[in-house]
Amino acid sequence: MTNHNEFCLITEEVEPLTFQEVLNGLDASQRMTTMHEEMEALHRNKTCDLVQLPKGSKAIEKKWIYKIKCDVNDQVEQYRANW
Secondary structure (H helix, E strand, O other): OOOOOOOOOOOOOOOOOOHHHHHHOOOHHHHHHHHHHHHHHHHHOOOOOOOOOOOOOOOOOOOOEEEEEEOOOOOEEEEEEEO
16 A cells, blocks of 8 residues: 655745635735736737627636746735736
8 A cells, every 4th residue: 555645834924725815804905906907008009908798699717827936035026816
């Protein structure tokens, strides 16, 4: 029988999985700013446009991905939000 060890990295900074977790987090204002900056960049770079969905069409679901970039001392260097 093989012995399997399981390991888990526990950190103080937890990356939210949902928008609701962003709103409830202690760093909500920083994360919201990051999300606004990402949306402005998408618009500025003409990556996408917000338009009215035509009748009979189904939208493609998108999800925000939230990350924290830390420096070598594990201090928060940057919040990231990708759409």
